[in-house]
Amino acid sequence: MTRLLALLAAVWLGWTGAATAGCGASADPCEINLGAYHVRLPDGEIKGAILYIHGYGGSGAGALRPKDWVNTALARGYALIAPDGIPYAEGRGRGWSFIPGRRILRDEPVFLAAVRDDAARRFGFDPDQVILSGFSIGGSMTSYMACQQPDAFAAYAPVAGGFWRPHPTECAGAVRLLHTHGWTDGTVPLEGRVLRGEDSTDPGALMQGDIFYTLRMWREVNACNQLRADRFVTKGAFMRRAWDRCADGSALEFALFPGGHVVPDGWAEMMLDWYEGL
Incomplete structure (x- = not known):
């Protein structure tokens, strides 16, 4: 029994290490001047890459834990950053x-390009074959990058932001962009919401934007x-x-789906x- 438990523990630890994002073979993140990033690589040839911006309170390592979209992208030959x-x-x-309107603590477009x-x-891999994506506030960051520097990435794919x-x-x-959002998203509703302030008439309110305005802007x-x-x-x-x-x-x-504030399966x-068909 002791040997069996030890074997199971070794298998589990080995699986966890393989699934953990680091800097290639290293378990530590990749460091550059403005910050750090995490990577997971597919088996075999790298077909392209997705640079993925995590949501509020998250981390790069957490964003690349095994889940539907991560597993799918790796299986299709994409490096995940x-x-x-x-x-x-x-x-x-x-x-x-x-x-x-808020104080800028880091030049995020410069950081993402770096x-x-x-x-x-x-x-x-080819830096010209990188998709920029992100979830929630990471989707917002993706949208602003698409607006400010549309040629910086091969395509943009914000989710729920x-x-x-x-x-x-x-x-x-002009941009190449696919926006995905949940019909019942209550964290980043399609119409936006007031996060700080009395209501939308408060001149000092902090407010999310309107996704329908965002789409009008892209048109x-x-x-x-x-x-x-x-x-x-x-x-x-969808x-x-x-x-x-x-x-x-x-x-x-x-693309709309019937769920809430998530990156949906599929x-x-x-x-x-969509990207490969462009």
Whole structure:
């Protein structure tokens, strides 16, 4: 019995080590000047990469724990890169410094580009074949990066996060973007919500943005002048709308699912099919 328990413990520890994100063969994160990031690599050739921005209070290592989207992306040959946000006070995890009107603690676009380039150099993949994605406030960070530097990544895939109020009024250029959101999301509702202040009329309120405004912004940026969507998917786990008659090289799609504030099962399969079909 003792030998059996020891064997089971060894197997468990070995599995945990294999599933833990570090810096390639090292269990420690990759360090660069502005911060750190974590990596998980697929078996065999690297087809591309996803740079994934964690949500409020999370971490890069936590974002890459085994789950549906992580397992799917690795099985399809994608390297997964998850940077660490800035630590919050009092042990409340990590977050990102980008919200309009608030003090900027780190130049996040510079940091994300540096993570992309460092990881590509270390692990031997094409920096021009990296998808930027993120969940919740990480999805918001993804949206702002797409707006400010649309050519920095091959495509953008925010989940459950968009712009904050006051909304941007312009972006730098056309994007290739798939936005995914839960129909019943109460943490980042489709209409946004007031996080600090009395209500939406409070001039000092801290407010999430309106996802429908975000989509309108992307249509304008991508010169989708017909406004209405060109393609629809109404079967399966996601209800999707796509705009095709837009600026050359752009892509815009919106996917709704019936759940709440989560990265839904099947998301990575859908997103990578979209990306590979561009």
